[in-house]
Amino acid sequence: MYKSAAITFLFLTFVSSPSVIAQGPPDPAVQMAAQRAAMQVLAGMDGVWRGPAWTILPSGEKHSITQTERIGPFLDGTVKVLEGRGYDPDGKVTFNAFGTISFNPATRIYTLHAHAMGNVGDFVITPTADGYVWEIPAGPMTIRYTATIKGNDFKEVGDRIQAGKEPVRFFEMTLKRVGDTKWPAEGAVPQK
Numbered sequence: 001m002y003k004s005a006a007i008t009f010l011f012l013t014f015v016s017s018p019s020v021i022a023q024g025p026p027d028p029a030v031q032m033a034a035q036r037a038a039m040q041v042l043a044g045m046d047g048v049w050r051g052p053a054w055t056i057l058p059s060g061e062k063h064s065i066t067q068t069e070r071i072g073p074f075l076d077g078t079v080k081v082l083e084g085r086g087y088d089p090d091g092k093v094t095f096n097a098f099g100t101i102s103f104n105p106a107t108r109i110y111t112l113h114a115h116a117m118g119n120v121g122d123f124v125i126t127p128t129a130d131g132y133v134w135e136i137p138a139g140p141m142t143i144r145y146t147a148t149i150k151g152n153d154f155k156e157v158g159d160r161i162q163a164g165k166e167p168v169r170f171f172e173m174t175l176k177r178v179g180d181t182k183w184p185a186e187g188a189v190p191q192k
Contacts, residue, residue, distance in 0.1 A: 031105055035078035038103035038110070041127040042080055044149045045071045048181050053086060053173035055158075065094060067173045069154070072183045078102070081184045084116075101125055131156075145171075152177040 053067035065086040074081045079102050086095030097116035104111065112125040112134050125134040131147035140162060147156040158171030 026106075032076060032078050034105035035103050036076065038105070039073065039077060039080060039101070042101060042132065043073075044131075045080065045082075045154070046073065046181070047071060047177045048179045049154050049175035050178050051154075051173060051175035053175075054171070056170040063094075067095075067175060069175060070181050070183050072181050072185065074100075074184050 047070075049067075049069040049071070051067060052064065054062055054064045057063050065088060068085045068087070069082065071080060071082045073079070079100050082097075082099045082101070084095065084097040085093050088094050095117065097114060099112055099114040099116075101110060101112050103109070110125045110127065112123045114121055114123065121136065123134050123136060125132050131149045133144065133146050135145070136143040138160075142161045143158060144161050144167075145156055145158050147154065149155075154173075154175040154177070156171075156173050157169060159167040159169050161167050
């Protein structure tokens with residue numbers, strides 16, 4: 001009991017010390033400026049995209065679709081919002097995903113928060129000179145997505161990576177920019 005009380009006293013002394021109190025929470029303006037600056041490396045993603053894509057189904061069959069993406073900045077440019085839709089030749093949506101990309105100035109890590117086909121997860125996404133890379137741990141293997149964005153061309157591939165084996169490509173999309181978008185910032189509910 002005395003040990004517990006001593007630990008509680010030390011904790012309260014630390015958290016109420018003048019230096020901790022003086023620090024206070026981070027300045028939101030500084031935080032948001034850092035986030036906006038960090039998100040600029042991904043500005044090439046913004047817009048409306050469309051093109052062919054394919055994936056290898058668990059059955060081994062190659063499934064081809066028309067993939068669309070709409071991507072735009074949100075919360076004053078501090079977050080990027082993405083929606084992907086895959087259409088069969090008859091126009092039926094057979095793939096739908098939604099995600100956000102954010103940057104944490106304290107850790108200097110970009111995070112992709114993704115929802116797709118009943119799955120949800122948070123993944124580290126790393127900007128590259130001409131796109132990004134993100135990975136999903138999957139037991140003994142890793143699923144790696146690598147994107148290249150150059151002007152009006154957006155290509156992303158998915159590979160299964162397993163130690164000691166050659167990567168296995170199971171996904172590819174090759175999109176063209178078809179326009180700009182004000183989504184998701186436009187269309188907010190007005191005050192009145």
